[in-house]
Amino acid sequence: MKIRGAVLDRIGLPRPYVQSGPLTVSDLDLAAPGPGELLVRIEAAGLCHSDLSVVDGNRVRPVPMLLGHEAAGIVEAGDTDLPVGQRVVMTFLPRCGSCPACATDGLTPCAPGSAANGAGTLMDGGIRLTRDGEPVFHHLGVSGFATYAVVDRRSVVPVPADVPPVVASLLGCAVLTGGGAVLNVGKPQPGQTVVVVGLGGVGMAATLTALAHDDVRVIGVDQVTDKLDRARALGVHETYTPEQAADVKATVVIEAAGHPAALETAIGLTGPGGRTITVGLPRPDARISVSPLGFVAEGRSLIGSYLGSAVPARDIPRFVELWRAGRLPVEQLVSSTISLDDINAGMDALADGTAVRQIIAFD
Numbered sequence: 143m144k145i146r147g148a149v150l151d152r153i154g155l156p157r158p159y160v161q162s163g164p165l166t167v168s169d170l171d172l173a174a175p176g177p178g179e180l181l182v183r184i185e186a187a188g189l190c191h192s193d194l195s196v197v198d199g200n201r202v203r204p205v206p207m208l209l210g211h212e213a214a215g216i217v218e219a220g221d222t223d224l225p226v227g228q229r230v231v232m233t234f235l236p237r238c239g240s241c242p243a244c245a246t247d248g249l250t251p252c253a254p255g256s257a258a259n260g261a262g263t264l265m266d267g268g269i270r271l272t273r274d275g276e277p278v279f280h281h282l283g284v285s286g287f288a289t290y291a292v293v294d295r296r297s298v299v300p301v302p303a304d305v306p307p308v309v310a311s312l313l314g315c316a317v318l319t320g321g322g323a324v325l326n327v328g329k330p331q332p333g334q335t336v337v338v339v340g341l342g343g344v345g346m347a348a349t350l351t352a353l354a355h356d357d358v359r360v361i362g363v364d365q366v367t368d369k370l371d372r373a374r375a376l377g378v379h380e381t382y383t384p385e386q387a388a389d390v391k392a393t394v395v396i397e398a399a400g401h402p403a404a405l406e407t408a409i410g411l412t413g414p415g416g417r418t419i420t421v422g423l424p425r426p427d428a429r430i431s432v433s434p435l436g437f438v439a440e441g442r443s444l445i446g447s448y449l450g451s452a453v454p455a456r457d458i459p460r461f462v463e464l465w466r467a468g469r470l471p472v473e474q475l476v477s478s479t480i481s482l483d484d485i486n487a488g489m490d491a492l493a494d495g496t497a498v499r500q501i502i503a504f505d
């Protein structure tokens with residue numbers, strides 16, 4: 143079938159992207175779903191830093207690639223347990239369910255899923271996208287910046303119909319990554335403080351999830367004062383720029399900026415016995431400078447968490463319940479809604495650090 147989607151042809155073009163145009167919205171051909179795959183009509187897709195990281199070359203992926211990995215939509219075809227008409231959340235790391243990594247309950251990323259993501263294919267190694275007869279790679283098994291997608295059943299989690307498309311899309315990346323880091327790794331206890339360094343979509347999702355805990359103090363840290371204002375409006379108890387935060391000490395500190403300086407800040411804010419949890423994806427050549435002494439003398443730890451160390455089929459329903467109870471206002475992560483044709487301007491806003499979550503709404 144014919145679809146429209148945003149394809150990245152060249153990596154590392156100069157900014158502003160609205161002028162260099164790394165993404166081209168064009169017509170593509172989408173093959174029918176194979177065994178264990180689904181055709182999904184995309185309803186909403188979010189712009190995430192991991193999309194920008196492919197555009198700017200920080201995450202090396204094969205091109206041409208149809209980007210987008212945070213999305214939700216309606217099942218239209220496919221021979222799986224999910225009926226036509228079912229709303230699904232896309233998740234950006236398919237889980238085979240049988241490799242040693244999958245036996246770690248989300249602590250280690252699925253090996254075949256990671257391999258397929260690196261190759262730009264679906265889980266069976268195949269590609270369902272072509273443009274003018276030439277193959278176009280899938281982004282993280284999703285390729286959600288398009289009117290339709292064919293995805294592996296293991297890349298989606300069904301959600302009830304009362305979860306709106308925008309909320310559903312955010313559950314798949316921002317909430318699963320930032321919120322999962324809080325629920326699965328941080329596990330704050332009553333009376334403890336959670337600090338989140340980097341208040342983009344993932345960081346803000348982490349703050350919302352921390353705020354859903356009773357008697358937990360939540361502190362936001364970011365260089366952009368607009369984001370601090372936004373965090374306070376969402377109920378974050380204290381906000382600081384990195385310089386202002388120097389005297390803060392917390393048990394759970396989440397770094398969601400993907401920048402080495404932010405991770406150094408996060409480590410510095412972690413108190414005795416505390417955990418620094420890093421979920422951001424820095425450049426491959428990024429390095430940090432920290433004294434190892436405090437880790438030993440104060441019994442601190444530094445933990446990396448991919449996809450919030452989540453098992454999506456287990457954790458997305460937990461977030462849905464929090465949202466339903468009014469304790470996780472996921473809608474508040476949306477800073478603007480844009481059209482697919484404005485995708486390059488959206489990437490500029492992401493790179494500027496001014497956007498929390500921009501959502502592409504499809505009709």
Ligand SMILES: [Zn+2]
Pocket residue numbers: 190191192193211212315316
């Ligand atoms: Zn993402």
Ligand SMILES: [Zn+2]
Pocket residue numbers: 237238239240241242243244251252253254255
């Ligand atoms: Zn696996």
